Amino acid sequence: MGTRTFCNCQAQAELSRAELAPGLPVQQCEACGGVLLGMPDYRLWRERAVSTDVAGQDAFEVSDSAAARACPGCTRLMQRYRVGVTPDFRVDHCPSCQLVWLDKGEWQGLAQAGLATRLSEVVSVAWQRRVQSDELRARREAGLRSKHGDACIDELKRVREWLDAQPKREELIALLRAGW
Ligand SMILES: [Zn+2]
Structure with a gap:
């Protein structure tokens, strides 16, 4: 130039x-x-x-x-x-x-x-x-937080992270659904 x-x-x-x-x-x-x-x-x-x-x-x-x-x-x-x-x-x-x-x-x-x-x-x-998908995710979470409250969503996140780390994740989710 x-x-x-x-x-x-x-x-x-x-x-x-x-x-x-x-x-x-x-x-x-x-x-x-x-x-x-x-x-x-x-x-x-x-x-x-x-x-x-x-x-x-x-x-x-x-x-x-x-x-x-x-x-x-x-x-x-x-x-x-x-x-x-x-x-x-x-x-x-x-x-x-x-x-x-x-x-x-x-x-x-x-x-x-x-x-x-x-x-x-x-x-x-x-x-x-990535910026767009991050934003979409953040917007979705904000919507969930206003619907269910921060405490609920924080707890749900904690449970999800724990579940995701379990080798028998699917089996545990099925147990939860069935109410064993
Ligand atoms: Zn140019």
Whole structure:
């Protein structure tokens, strides 16, 4: 990316060279604090980095932009990939240009969640599927909790875990049903 690239934030500032972590070059927008990261650079950094411990100590806020961004490489809309942590945010990725856009605070958010070194996984279909199925499961459990109460569901979970660990699980469940 030798050409000049401008941010599509309000200021439309020109991106300038910066380092996200030692040995990890990015193009940064001074105005909005977002960074453009080339996945080949990222993978190189992951292989070479002496320390990938990038967890920041400073307080930060993730300012996940609501709208999809145009890819600076091909101008098509970047795909949004959910990180699936709390608080959740999305990173923008263009698979064809191998570019990731991180809004201000998102790198710190990844680092805090222990995912700064797993960005390649986050921007994968498998990761997105897992985030969705985790969410579905959480929603289902929340529904059960409001219907039966926390104490009941906690106890049920405990019993289920115990049952799952039993070699004669099916036989025990049959016993329960039959009321022996
Ligand atoms: Zn692109």
